[in-house]
Amino acid sequence: MRIYNFSAGPAALPVPVLEQASKELVSYGSAGMSVMEMSHRSKSYEDIHNAALELLRELMNVPANYKIMMLQGGASQQFAMIPMNLAKNGKADFVVTGEWSNRAYKEASKVLSAKIAATSEAEKFGVIPEIKEISADADYLHICTNNTICGTRFTQIPDTGKVPLVADMSSGILSEVFDVSKFGLIYAGAQKNIGPAGVTVVIIREDLLENEKAAKLPAFLQYKTHADANSMYNTPPTYAIYMTKLCLEWLKSQGGVAGIQKINEAKAKILYDFLDSSSLFKGIAAPSHRSLMNIPFTTGDDEKDKQFTKEAATEGFANLGGHRLVGGLRASIYNAMPTEGVQALVDFMKKFEAK
Amino acid sequence: MRIYNFSAGPAALPVPVLEQASKELVSYGSAGMSVMEMSHRSKSYEDIHNAALELLRELMNVPANYKIMMLQGGASQQFAMIPMNLAKNGKADFVVTGEWSNRAYKEASKVLSAKIAATSEAEKFGVIPEIKEISADADYLHICTNNTICGTRFTQIPDTGKVPLVADMSSGILSEVFDVSKFGLIYAGAQKNIGPAGVTVVIIREDLLENEKAAKLPAFLQYKTHADANSMYNTPPTYAIYMTKLCLEWLKSQGGVAGIQKINEAKAKILYDFLDSSSLFKGIAAPSHRSLMNIPFTTGDDEKDKQFTKEAATEGFANLGGHRLVGGLRASIYNAMPTEGVQALVDFMKKFEAK
Numbered sequence: 001m002r003i004y005n006f007s008a009g010p011a012a013l014p015v016p017v018l019e020q021a022s023k024e025l026v027s028y029g030s031a032g033m034s035v036m037e038m039s040h041r042s043k044s045y046e047d048i049h050n051a052a053l054e055l056l057r058e059l060m061n062v063p064a065n066y067k068i069m070m071l072q073g074g075a076s077q078q079f080a081m082i083p084m085n086l087a088k089n090g091k092a093d094f095v096v097t098g099e100w101s102n103r104a105y106k107e108a109s110k111v112l113s114a115k116i117a118a119t120s121e122a123e124k125f126g127v128i129p130e131i132k133e134i135s136a137d138a139d140y141l142h143i144c145t146n147n148t149i150c151g152t153r154f155t156q157i158p159d160t161g162k163v164p165l166v167a168d169m170s171s172g173i174l175s176e177v178f179d180v181s182k183f184g185l186i187y188a189g190a191q192k193n194i195g196p197a198g199v200t201v202v203i204i205r206e207d208l209l210e211n212e213k214a215a216k217l218p219a220f221l222q223y224k225t226h227a228d229a230n231s232m233y234n235t236p237p238t239y240a241i242y243m244t245k246l247c248l249e250w251l252k253s254q255g256g257v258a259g260i261q262k263i264n265e266a267k268a269k270i271l272y273d274f275l276d277s278s279s280l281f282k283g284i285a286a287p288s289h290r291s292l293m294n295i296p297f298t299t300g301d302d303e304k305d306k307q308f309t310k311e312a313a314t315e316g317f318a319n320l321g322g323h324r325l326v327g328g329l330r331a332s333i334y335n336a337m338p339t340e341g342v343q344a345l346v347d348f349m350k351k352f353e354a355k
Numbered sequence: 356m357r358i359y360n361f362s363a364g365p366a367a368l369p370v371p372v373l374e375q376a377s378k379e380l381v382s383y384g385s386a387g388m389s390v391m392e393m394s395h396r397s398k399s400y401e402d403i404h405n406a407a408l409e410l411l412r413e414l415m416n417v418p419a420n421y422k423i424m425m426l427q428g429g430a431s432q433q434f435a436m437i438p439m440n441l442a443k444n445g446k447a448d449f450v451v452t453g454e455w456s457n458r459a460y461k462e463a464s465k466v467l468s469a470k471i472a473a474t475s476e477a478e479k480f481g482v483i484p485e486i487k488e489i490s491a492d493a494d495y496l497h498i499c500t501n502n503t504i505c506g507t508r509f510t511q512i513p514d515t516g517k518v519p520l521v522a523d524m525s526s527g528i529l530s531e532v533f534d535v536s537k538f539g540l541i542y543a544g545a546q547k548n549i550g551p552a553g554v555t556v557v558i559i560r561e562d563l564l565e566n567e568k569a570a571k572l573p574a575f576l577q578y579k580t581h582a583d584a585n586s587m588y589n590t591p592p593t594y595a596i597y598m599t600k601l602c603l604e605w606l607k608s609q610g611g612v613a614g615i616q617k618i619n620e621a622k623a624k625i626l627y628d629f630l631d632s633s634s635l636f637k638g639i640a641a642p643s644h645r646s647l648m649n650i651p652f653t654t655g656d657d658e659k660d661k662q663f664t665k666e667a668a669t670e671g672f673a674n675l676g677g678h679r680l681v682g683g684l685r686a687s688i689y690n691a692m693p694t695e696g697v698q699a700l701v702d703f704m705k706k707f708e709a710k
Contacts, residue, residue, distance in 0.1 A: 003387035007394040010593055018381045018389050025377035026370070032358035032671065034373050036551040036598070039362040039674055072427035072553065073575065076589035080573035107573045191590055196391040198427065198553045198592030218435030218462045220428065234431035235546055237553030237592060238365055243391070316387065319394055 004341040007319035008148050008294060008332040009171065010191040017246045035242045040235050048242050049231070055248035059256055060173075062180050062203055067227040069202040070241055074189040075100065075170050078200065079107035082166060082185065083114075085214045085223050086139050093117035093134055093141040093163070097152060098125045099325055101144035104168060108142070117141060125150040127286040131158050140164040140184055146172030148192075149323040151285040151296040151330070157182050164208060171293050173201070174251060175335060176261040184208055192293070193335050195244030198237045202226075251335060260335050264292045267333055267342050271295050274346045280304075280353040284328065298328035305329050308352055317345055359696040362674035363503050363649060363687040364526065365546040372601045390597045395590050403597050404586070410603035414611050415528075417535050417558060422582040424557040425599070427592055429544040430455065430525050433555065434462035437521060437540065438469075440569045440578045441494050448472035448489055448496040448518070452507060453480045454680055456499035459523060463497070472496060480505040482641040486513050495519045495539055501527030503547075504678040506640040506651040506685070512537050519563060526648050528556070529606060530690060531616040539563055547648070548690050550599030553592045557581075606690060615690050619647045622688055622697050626650050629701045635659075635708040639683065653683035660684050663707055672700055 005012040028035045031044045038045040049070075056068050071077070082104075083092060090112045094105040096119040108114045115138075118129040125147065134141055141160045146153040148171040157178070158165065164184025172178075173188040180186065185204045191197035202223065209224045219225045225233050254260050272290060275283040275297055284296040299305055305328055309321045322328035333342055360367040383390045386399045393400040404425075411423050426432070437459075438447060445467045449460040451474035463469045470493075473484040480502065489496055496515045501508040503526040512533070513520065519539025527533075528543040535541065540559045546552035557578065564579045574580045580588050609615045627645060630638040630652055639651040654660055660683055664676045677683035688697055 001387055002382065005388050005392055007392070007397075010392060010394060010590065012392050013389065015381070018391075022377050022380035025380060026373045027357065032356055032673070033360050034368065036373075037360055037362070037365060037367050040365060040552070041679070042362075042674070072429075072432075072592070074589045076575045077427075080575045084573075107575070110571065110573050189590060191593075196592075196594050197395070197590045198595055216465065218439075218465050220431045220435045220462070234429045235365065235544060235552045237427070237595065238546075239551050239598075240553055240592065240595065243594075318387070319397070324396070 001316060003316040003318050004337070004344060005318045006331045006333065006337070006345070008192075008323065008330065009189070010197045011332055011334045012336045013196070013247065014250045014336045017243070017250050020246055021243060036239045038238060040232060040238055045238055048245055049236065052241050052245040052248060053231070055245065055252065056201065059248060059251060060178065060180055060203070065206050066180060067204050067206060067209065069204070069223065069226045070231045070236060070244070071200045071202055071226060072198065072237055074197075074200050075168055075187060076103075078168070078187045078202065079104050080111070081221060081223065082140075082142070082187070083108040083111035084217055084221055085211060086164070086166070086185070086208060087112045087213055088139050088211060089137045091115070091135060091138050093138045095119070095129065095131060095141070095143045096121060097128055097144055098147040098150045100148065100168060100170070101142065104142055104144070112139070125152065126284060128152050128154055128289040134160055134163050136163070138163050140166045142166045142168070144168040145178075146175075146291050146293055148294045148332070149296070149326055151283075151291045151294045152289040153291040155289055164205070174257055174260070175264055175293055177257050190240065190244060195247045196240050198240035199244055254335075263339065264335065267337070267339050268292045268295065270339070270342050270346055271331060271333070274349060278349070278353060281349060293334055294330060294332045296322055296326070296328055296330040298322070302327065311352065312348060315348055317348060356671060358671040358673050359692070359699060360673045361686045361688065361692070361700070363547075363678065363685065364544070365552045366687055366689050367691045368551070368602065369605045369691045372598070372605050375601060376598060391594045393593060395587060395593055400593055403600055404591065407596050407600040407603060408586070410600065410607065411556065414603060414606060415533065415535055415558070420561050421535060422559050422561060422564065424559070424578065424581045425586045425591060425596055426555045426557055426581060427553065429552075429555050430523055430542060431458075433523070433542045433557065434459050435466070436576060436578065437495075437497070437542070438463040438466035439572055439576055440566060441519070441521070441540070441563060442467045442568060443494050443566060444492050446470070446490060446493050448493045450474070450484065450486060450496070450498045451476060452483055452499055453502040453505045455503065455523060455525070456497070459497055459499070467494070480507065481639060483507055483509055483644040489515055489518050491518070493518050495521045497521045497523070499523040500533075501530075501646050501648055503649045503687070504651070504681055506638075506646045506649045507644040508646045510644055519560070529612055529615070530619050530648055532612050545595065545599060550602045551595050553595035554599055609690075618694065619690065622692070622694050623647045623650065625694070625697050625701055626686060626688070629704060633704070633708060636704060648689055649685060649687045651677055651681070651683055651685040653677070657682065666707065667703060670703055672703060
């Protein structure tokens with residue numbers, strides 16, 4: 001039995017994608033071998049690689065003056081690479097809206113002078129704070145567009161003027177339409193909305209690739225190395241990129257990002273509407289900044305939360321526990337979670353509440 | 356039709372492993388989801404993760420005072436991480452035996468004072484040079500145990516005394532028995548003998564994890580971060596690690612590393628014996644330092660080499676072209692290449708020669 005998987009990442013993937021991958025795993029088309037066995041310099045693999053890059057460009061409407069890279073190491077590696085590559089004045093501003101943006105801030109502090117431009121820590125990260133001032137000489141301002149743990153998101157992308165806007169989009173990318181031209185750099189681990197764990201997408205405005213300090217780094221740590229080599233400087237994670245291509249094709253079949261955004265809004269509304277009407281379950285994030293992807297909630301009682309997670313699991317609803325840092329409950333409903341899954345969860349929550 | 360894939364990496368994988376992966380791809384055991392969809396914090400995934408680590412320890416007989424990590428980014432990322440993590444005196448020695456060890460040297464030069472302790476460049480990397488002197492205050496001496504491009508290998512591991520020996524084992528790991536206790540650090544991209552591309556194995560002696568300079572690096576770039584977190588500091592490449600586990604189980608079924616070494620020696624002998632007897636094809640590497648994994652050869656005539664690659668491809672022998680830096684021909688015969696494949700290749704070479 002296939003269960004509904006509400007994991008925050010790695011997360012559910014589209015069933016048709018998994019079925020196609022399973023069929024092609026031993027032997028891909030007429031290649032006489034698995035995708036996993038292909039030389040990354042072979043035509044068969046290069047076609048897959050370039051198709052994934054082109055689909056990303058098309059689906060996100062990425063302007064021509066941006067490079068798209070498929071790297072490894074997840075957002076955590078980017079927490080190091082971004083300050084190492086973008087520092088010119090050696091200063092950067094950070095909007096701290098939860099655990100991950102705080103890590104981005106702390107890790108960058110080891111490389112440059114990092115300043116908190118705004119934080120919602122006092123509100124337990126239940127809202128997105130207003131940015132009152134941006135350092136004019138900052139090399140960039142960093143935000144996390146969607147906060148996986150506390151379930152908030154930037155419903156409006158801030159205007160940072162001449163200061164490049166850098167965004168961790170790990171849990172929001174491809175879930176709603178973004179105007180890429182507002183950003184200097186976008187990065188995202190694949191394991192939520194792009195594909196399986198093991199790929200990291202980085203989209204960078206070309207002028208940010210030119211940096212004298214960065215040019216002295218080991219080649220692997222320079223964005224320019226990977227951008228110039230079409231993400232083939234070293235052996236790419238070929239199979240994860242193949243899976244990414246399949247997931248992007250599936251997304252295109254759903255009407256692209258604009259199409260999935262409508263589905264996502266309707267899907268999230270089912271759960272939020274129930275939370276707003278329930279006398280047992282309560283949502284955590286402020287209604288003004290609610291995430292479409294990660295919906296934390298609670299009964300207000302630790303024991304009851306645990307009981308719910310346990311009973312839900314036996315009914316085929318997996319991974320509904322909140323993040324280990326905050327506890328409570330959370331449903332992550334990325335692109336691949338079908339609407340029926342959310343409806344079924346709400347039906348189960350109603351039953352649980354009635355008891 | 357399944358073809359014989361002589362790619363230098365990513366390379367052939369064992370057929371039973373691919374078949375099992377295909378069967379389990381959509382739904383793993385009773386999990387009700389694909390391995391790719393599992394939270395890395397779930398029990399089901401943790402079992403896979405720890406089994407892979409334990410199999411590596413068992414198969415390589417890794418002593419208790421060594422940590423094993425599964426990272427990302429391949430050898431290229433290690434070219435940066437090694438000097439950043441091991442520098443104390445800020446000096447390291449390098450044995451340059453080809454393109455990859457030369458890259459390790461050049462990249463380390465950006466971080467510390469790197470010295471070439473020995474090189475076989477004058478012999479076009481066809482032999483392994485003698486190491487006449489090691490800097491007593493070097494933080495480490497770096498070698499590449501098997502040279503994928505030129506087809507040489509260290510048939511004896513040098514004794515570096517108190518200077519830690521660091522080895523790029525990307526194309527030699529798990530192909531023959533190594534005494535891990537002779538090394539300070541071993542690293543290897545998975546895509547030759549471990550599993551699919553996207554995992555990098557690093558084995559480090561615990562005392563080398565303590566380094567005051569390294570402790571100031573961004574967390575992701577410190578080995579200690581990953582060693583302390585059991586390779587779970589950030590989301591690991593879960594599916595590639597699952598595939599690694601399957602490949603290691605297969606290797607165990609072949610009699611482990613000692614068992615596969617015997618098979619590998621016999622397998623390589625088939626091709627080397629033919630090369631030594633052929634009047635058309637000639638091996639490149641010196642017989643004293645021949646690789647068991649990568650066998651470069653040539654007819655001595657560029658056009659004939661190309662003709663051979665082309666005809667071989669139509670007969671189901673793929674990827675026999677030499678590395679783009681050196682040309683010629685090359686057969687990479689990693690653990691998963693069956694003996695029949697090498698025998699069939701030699702039969703085809705005989706036919707080609709007879710024409």
